[in-house]
Amino acid sequence: GDLLSVIKFNSYAETWTEEHLRVNHENTELAASYIQGIRPTGGTDIMKALSLALNRHHNDAYVNVIIFLTDGQADVDHRALRHMNSSSTRIFVFGIGDEVNEGDLIRIAANNKGTATFIRKASDITFSVSALFNRINDPLVKDPILDFVPRNVHSIVPGVAPDLYRGEQLLLVGRYAEPGETMLTVSGTDKQGPLSFSYAAHLSDDPLLNGLISKIWARHRLTVLMEKLKSVKQEDPQYDQLTRELASLGHRHGFVTPSTEFVKPSELVEEVEEGGAITPPAISVMFAQERCRVTYDPEIRTMYFEFELQDIDLRNVRVEVLDRSGKPIVLLADVPIAPGRMKLSWPISDQQGEAVPAGEYVLSLHANGVRSTRMIRLTD
Structure with missing residues (x-):
């Protein structure tokens, strides 16, 4: 039969019982009574809670599942969590309210074969959790x-x-x-x-069908590669291998990635200088690395971009923020000629003014037929 356990956590984590209990009417009522008695006391140590829960699971005949509910945010070591989860435990995450770090919670669920659900009103918790149980209880x-x-x-x-x-x-x-x-x-x-x-x-x-499927495969493969890249240091030989594959897939299938810079095939030539102005494809190489300063003010949740472009003649300049799949989030600038120094601000919202959750995004500058990209990360 099934087993159950409850862990409450804030700045520390504490188990309800020393061992998992058999699921029966009596133990279910006891667990419900314990949960109803939990009161918020401040602090959110996600790593302590998940570490304690994962260490109590074993890779046996049971299908191990963690239902993780939090209304706060904290630092998450995703690499450490992967090592802790030696029991193939699925983690289903519920983020409650507006103060959670959606990016980290989505990643916890994705890395552990679960799903992430975000609930704005506490009154919706019972319905959402019950719906999950009805789906996974068989x-x-x-x-x-x-x-x-x-x-x-x-x-x-x-x-x-x-x-x-x-x-x-x-x-x-x-x-x-x-x-x-x-x-x-x-x-x-x-x-x-x-x-x-x-x-x-x-x-x-069928070439038409295969063309569609190949793009779907590439999108999923890119997600896997970007996840791997987060856990590899730049000096590791695997880092270059991953970035090369990212760039290759991005170019071949038309996706924006941290390693993708789109240039016209005719412009894939060595860097030259004409009258002191750097010509493509040097724009795509130097924009992200040397010419763009990014700062973030968490108090007013605004990101600032400052471009140094004095020696570059840029025409038809378009600056956007994209999500990781390349979908536009917001347009920051669309000008016929770029000034020598261009300053832009982004109040962390989309084109409709809706707040954008924490996570990874792509800063894109398109000019002279060349697109240059840079990854940016939002943290709450």
């Missing part, structure tokens, strides 16, 4: 493994398929060497033991 397959025969399917994203619950879709994208008929076998375990399902499938050779 696990069908734990640790699913996919096998294709013939084995010509590769580069599947995500590399590890998540546990599968009733009513869920299992979405994986990958590549294959040859079109044709194939047999897909999905194997895993449930509470009764090992199980396996086999399906006949067809790998299409």
Whole structure:
């Protein structure tokens, strides 16, 4: 049968019982009574709470699940969390109110095969948590493994398929060497033991369909690479390998990434100087690294950008903030000729004036037919 436990946390974390308890009417009532008695006392140590919860889980026949609720924010060491989660625990996150760091909570859920839900009103908590329980209380397959025969399917994203619950879709994208008929076998375990399902499938050779799927695959692959990049130091040889693949995928499929600078193919030449003005593609190289100063005032939640452009003749200048997929968030400037020094401010809102959550964004400058990008990070 199922087991349950409760952990309350603020600046420290404390377990309700020393061990998990069997789920029955009596223990459920006791847990509910304990939760109703919890009062907010200040402080939010997310790492302590999740560390304590993960250390109480074991990689056994149970499908390990953490329901994590918080109304505050704190520093999160995502790399450490990945190492702690040796039990394949799924973490479902609920951020309550307007003071949570949505970027970190989304990342916690994504890294641990869960979902993140944000609740603005406390009165909606019961409905949202109940809806989650109704969805995940019937696990069908734990640790699913996919096998294709013939084995010509590769580069599947995500590399590890998540546990599968009733009513869920299992979405994986990958590549294959040859079109044709194939047999897909999905194997895993449930509470009764090992199980396996086999399906006949067809790998299409339709160029229109494949063109669409390749872009979907590239977007998922880019997300995986950017996540890996966050945990690799710049001096590590793997860092260059990851950035090269990011740049290659971004150029090939038209996505903006931290390593992508879009230039016209005809402009891929060595840097030259004409009359003291630097010509493309040097603009795309120097904009992000040397010519743009970024500062942030957390008290008024405003970011400032200062561009030094005295020796560059820039025409048709457009400065935007994009999300990580390249979707425009807000237009900051659209001028026919750039001044020598351009100062811009961004009050951390989108084009409609709605507040933008913490997380990673892309600063984009487009001029003379060249786009240059730089990653910026918002923290609350």
